[in-house]
Amino acid sequence: MTKVAVVKADSYDPQVVEQAMAEIMTEFGGMSQFVQPGDRVLVKPNLLEGVDKGKCVTTHP
Incomplete structure (x- = not known):
């Protein structure tokens, strides 16, 4: 079984x-x-970098 975890960070600090x-x-x-x-x-x-609603989320450069 594969385990995945996700945590949100509100900044790149x-x-x-x-x-x-x-x-x-x-x-x-x-x-x-x-x-x-x-x-x-x-x-x-x-x-990840957030973008306006309706657009794709892209990885941070």
Whole structure:
């Protein structure tokens, strides 16, 4: 079974994004479920930019 989690961040402020990432990782049982000491990891959040109603939502450039 695939598990998906979504958390809204109201801005790209580093503290807001860090808090959102912490919430996401909690949903999956914490970072230690996936990463062990010494592992190298790249986390790429999918940042979205809101647009006027009726238009498509695009990924942030």
